[in-house]
Amino acid sequence: MVKARKYVVKKHFEGLPKREDFDIVEYELPPIKNGEILVKVEWVSVDPYLRAYNSRFPVPYDQFGFQVGIVEDSKDPRYPVGTRVVSHKGWCDYCIINTTDTNVEPAEIPHKLPNLKGLSNSLGVGAVGMPGCTAYFGFLELCQPKAGETVVVSGAAGAVGSLVGQIAKIKGCKVIGFAGSDDKLKWLEEIGFDKAINYKTADIAKALKEAAPNGVDCYFDNVGGELSSAIINQMNEFGRVSVCGAISSYNDAELPKSTILQPALVSKQLRIEGFIVWRWYSRHSEAFAELTKWIVSGELKPREHITEGFENMVDAFVGMLKGDNYGKAVVKL
Numbered sequence: 236m237v238k239a240r241k242y243v244v245k246k247h248f249e250g251l252p253k254r255e256d257f258d259i260v261e262y263e264l265p266p267i268k269n270g271e272i273l274v275k276v277e278w279v280s281v282d283p284y285l286r287a288y289n290s291r292f293p294v295p296y297d298q299f300g301f302q303v304g305i306v307e308d309s310k311d312p313r314y315p316v317g318t319r320v321v322s323h324k325g326w327c328d329y330c331i332i333n334t335t336d337t338n339v340e341p342a343e344i345p346h347k348l349p350n351l352k353g354l355s356n357s358l359g360v361g362a363v364g365m366p367g368c369t370a371y372f373g374f375l376e377l378c379q380p381k382a383g384e385t386v387v388v389s390g391a392a393g394a395v396g397s398l399v400g401q402i403a404k405i406k407g408c409k410v411i412g413f414a415g416s417d418d419k420l421k422w423l424e425e426i427g428f429d430k431a432i433n434y435k436t437a438d439i440a441k442a443l444k445e446a447a448p449n450g451v452d453c454y455f456d457n458v459g460g461e462l463s464s465a466i467i468n469q470m471n472e473f474g475r476v477s478v479c480g481a482i483s484s485y486n487d488a489e490l491p492k493s494t495i496l497q498p499a500l501v502s503k504q505l506r507i508e509g510f511i512v513w514r515w516y517s518r519h520s521e522a523f524a525e526l527t528k529w530i531v532s533g534e535l536k537p538r539e540h541i542t543e544g545f546e547n548m549v550d551a552f553v554g555m556l557k558g559d560n561y562g563k564a565v566v567k568l
């Protein structure tokens with residue numbers, strides 16, 4: 236028998252999640268059956284959607300989320316002992332995965348970690364995982380950037396945003412990022428952003444006008460709210476907006492109001508489109524290959540914000556929501 240621990244959400248979050256909203260439950264895993272694998276979890280991801288989706292589930296529920304682990308016992312020959320697996324089994328230290336159950340949402344289907352060419356396995360929940368695919372497809376498919384165009388990214392120093400900005404540079408664009416501290420701005424400029432702006436302290440409209448005197452062609456929106464309205468109001472004719480997320484509102488009980496966008500959408504003939512990364516699920520391996528290639532060549536520099544220890548999951552989660560992270564927030568078990 237293997238002893239496992241998992242986080243159970245026992246109370247709906249009010250504002251930022253708190254340690255008291257969770258229980259850590261210890262239990263014994265049964266022996267695995269045919270078509271199952273036993274996985275020792277090595278890396279667990281903390282992501283904004285864990286906050287955004289909290290009210291959708293009745294409590295108590297097991298905290299879901301992406302993780303990378305190593306197969307310790309297997310009754311599926313496709314996953315021999317020692318294989319590294321990415322799954323959505325959440326905040327636990329050991330789990331049993333049914334590898335044959337494919338009649339589930341794409342996020343729930345486990346997959347073998349792609350060949351990361353010696354890079355850290357943690358990238359399987361980051362730049363070569365769901366956030367990487369989000370940046371790759373959400374930006375390239377919906378913004379259709381052309382070399383020489385001006386691209387703006389909000390949430391630019393986070394997991395998805397920092398990749399989008401670097402992909403835009405690879406595609407020959409001018410890139411402006413918005414982030415929440417001066418130190419993050421320095422890092423963004425180090426990894427190639429042409430200009431980074433602190434959305435907490437700058438006069439946003441004025442700073443953007445100075446950084447993008449010829450207007451904005453593409454906007455990758457991670458945050459929503461007034462920041463996004465200010466950016467969309469400075470877009471060029473036929474500009475494209477990819478709406479990835481709205482983290483500025485995830486901790487609010489009610490959606491805040493922001494400036495009406497229709498005048499800009501009409502007069503500039505903008506295209507604005509939201510997406511969920513699973514739209515491109517069948518093409519994820521294409522993104523994994525391209526992202527790995529760019530990382531190995533040094534064109535893409537993913538950064539990780541690593542918290543150590545299973546007991547520190549909530550701190551890592553809240554820290555990410557508050558903006559402690561540079562790049563992808565992950566927990567190492």
Ligand code: NDP
Nearest residue numbers: 283393394395414415457458479480481482483511512558
């Ligand atoms: P990040 O790594 O970007 O972490 C969240 C960041 O959000 C923080 O570091 C913080 O940075 C910023 N933030 C927090 N509060 C605010 C606020 N009020 N206004 C502006 N910024 C804020 O997370 P991810 O890269 O994982 O996710 C980024 C976005 O992408 C989220 O909205 C998420 O929901 C979305 N997403 C959507 C997917 C899809 O399929 N559509 C898939 C994956 C992610 P700072 O210091 O700059 O404030």
